[in-house]
Amino acid sequence: MINDNFFGRRRSTPTRPVPPGQYLEDGFPVLSAGPTPRVDISTWDFSIEIAGEIAGTWSWKSLNSLEQTDMHTDIHCVTKWSKQDTNWRGVAIDTLLADAQISPPDGYVMAYCDGGYTTNVPAKDLMDGKGILAHTYENEPLPAEHGGPVRLFIPHLYLWKSAKWIRRLRFMEKDEPGFWEGYGYHMYGDPWLEQRYTGD
Amino acid sequence: MPSQREKPWRVATVTAVKIASTRVKLFTLELPSGGNFKAGQHYDVRLTAPDGYQAQRSYSLASSPGDTNLIEIAIELIDNGEVSSYFHDSVEPGQRIEIRGPIGGHFTWKPSHTKSSIFIAGGSGIAPIISMLRHRYAVKNNSPAVLLFSVRTEDDILYREELESMSDNDPSLQVITTITRGASKDWIGNTRRIDRNMIDSALVNTGVTPESAYVCGGSGFVESMANTLLDIGLDFKQIHIERFGP
Ligand SMILES: Cc1cc2nc3c(=O)[nH]c(=O)nc-3n(C[C@H](O)[C@H](O)[C@H](O)COP(=O)(O)OP(=O)(O)OC[C@H]3O[C@@H](n4cnc5c(N)ncnc54)[C@H](O)[C@@H]3O)c2cc1C
Numbered sequence: 173m174i175n176d177n178f179f180g181r182r183r184s185t186p187t188r189p190v191p192p193g194q195y196l197e198d199g200f201p202v203l204s205a206g207p208t209p210r211v212d213i214s215t216w217d218f219s220i221e222i223a224g225e226i227a228g229t230w231s232w233k234s235l236n237s238l239e240q241t242d243m244h245t246d247i248h249c250v251t252k253w254s255k256q257d258t259n260w261r262g263v264a265i266d267t268l269l270a271d272a273q274i275s276p277p278d279g280y281v282m283a284y285c286d287g288g289y290t291t292n293v294p295a296k297d298l299m300d301g302k303g304i305l306a307h308t309y310e311n312e313p314l315p316a317e318h319g320g321p322v323r324l325f326i327p328h329l330y331l332w333k334s335a336k337w338i339r340r341l342r343f344m345e346k347d348e349p350g351f352w353e354g355y356g357y358h359m360y361g362d363p364w365l366e367q368r369y370t371g372d
Numbered sequence: 373m374p375s376q377r378e379k380p381w382r383v384a385t386v387t388a389v390k391i392a393s394t395r396v397k398l399f400t401l402e403l404p405s406g407g408n409f410k411a412g413q414h415y416d417v418r419l420t421a422p423d424g425y426q427a428q429r430s431y432s433l434a435s436s437p438g439d440t441n442l443i444e445i446a447i448e449l450i451d452n453g454e455v456s457s458y459f460h461d462s463v464e465p466g467q468r469i470e471i472r473g474p475i476g477g478h479f480t481w482k483p484s485h486t487k488s489s490i491f492i493a494g495g496s497g498i499a500p501i502i503s504m505l506r507h508r509y510a511v512k513n514n515s516p517a518v519l520l521f522s523v524r525t526e527d528d529i530l531y532r533e534e535l536e537s538m539s540d541n542d543p544s545l546q547v548i549t550t551i552t553r554g555a556s557k558d559w560i561g562n563t564r565r566i567d568r569n570m571i572d573s574a575l576v577n578t579g580v581t582p583e584s585a586y587v588c589g590g591s592g593f594v595e596s597m598a599n600t601l602l603d604i605g606l607d608f609k610q611i612h613i614e615r616f617g618p
Pocket of ligand 1: 251449457
């Protein structure tokens with residue numbers, strides 16, 4: 173349906189196309205459902221849980237001692253903004269699994285965070301360099317309001333899947349909804365297919 | 373997936389446009405059917421140019437949930453804003469707009485689940501909160517409630533008369549407005565940004581620790597209010613936030 177007199181003011185010419193329904197943002201808006209948690213890095217740890225067992229735990233120090241992975245990528249928030257050419261550093265989920273000597277499980281993963289946030293993703297979307305635990309954004313420590321000290325980062329999905337303040341990944345056989353997914357947001361969240369809400 | 377959860381694009385008709393302040397207009401939209409929603413939810417709006425270019429934005433429902441297919445949204449004019457300026461400059465009664473919703477579920481207020489609430493709004497962030505307060509008033513919920521409303525100027529006090537009349541008629545509701553820039557000499561209310569002191573004294577007056585907090589406005593405002601609520605001892609899970617802008 174065409175809206176009379178609407179021509180659009182934000183037709184920038186992006187370096188690359190943006191997904192449908194998205195507009196380009198220069199800033200970095202903050203989105204979260206609750207306050208920014210106060211995370212103490214000296215007691216912070218991250219763990220991976222498989223079949224009810226903790227398969228690996230990393231402190232802030234041990235996370236930093238692993239091989240670091242850089243990502244140069246575009247990001248897409250379900251609230252309609254996209255940002256191009258952002259730079260992230262962290263540890264690939266592949267690296268963590270290798271460090272714990274775990275072969276990549278199939279199925280799905282639930283991410284758990286400080287503050288109680290959760291989100292679900294298929295396990296394969298975290299493998300082969302597609303998912304990292306990010307702690308650095310544009311060469312600076314990731315700011316707390318953007319998920320620091322450490323957030324999950326899976327930029328090929330809408331940003332709500334890149335869980336801020338991550339503490340644990342639980343591998344599971346069947347898919348389950350996380351926080352937003354339980355409120356009608358899409359179980360997968362591919363921005364290129366505009367999978368914002370259930371049924372999209 | 374249950375199909376009633378799907379959110380197809382639908383066409384709504386604008387039935388009224390009202391100037392609420394220098395920067396905010398209220399738009400009443402008539403949905404083709406079913407106006408059911410929870411106070412605090414929003415709709416997505418989609419505009420399409422003749423060449424197919426589209427823009428989508430979210431707008432909170434300001435009206436009270438109820439048995440009607442009329443909804444109200446309050447849109448603040450953002451300088452050079454693509455969608456807000458279109459609404460302000462070009463949208464008139466009779467016009468049709470594509471919408472989908474209602475969307476969201478965390479930032480919602482339900483009378484049955486709430487013992488006491490604190491609402492904190494910055495500017496147009498009052499939109500989903502007036503929906504909650506209207507709903508609360510309509511269902512005669514008298515759980516203790518405080519609204520702290522921060523605006524720049526007196527002109528920005530949206531829903532002023534309605535808020536005054538609600539709090540006059542409902543002793544369980546306390547409304548505190550603060551004008552952070554350029555309050556006139558006649559203004560007898562607060563003139564500073566909402567701080568811990570202001571929240572503390574509001575809560576002392578109501579005599580209850582709030583069970584849930586709802587904060588809405590610009591991102592910086594929301595961040596600082598949520599932090600202050602953590603400082604006064606609210607638990608992370610009690611604080612619900614909605615951010616409108618960068
Ligand atoms: C869940 C949700 C609910 C919302 N509910 C409402 C509502 O009830 N009423 C309402 O007016 N808005 C609401 N918003 C904001 C709204 O979706 C738009 O972002 C806003 O109208 C600006 O869109 P625009 O196209 O006019 O500006 P854009 O063209 O997107 O932006 C123009 C410039 O203004 C900046 N900007 C964008 N938004 C703001 C802002 N709020 N304050 C200051 N600068 C800004 C941008 O960064 C950009 O630089 C809501 C947002 C969300 C995510």
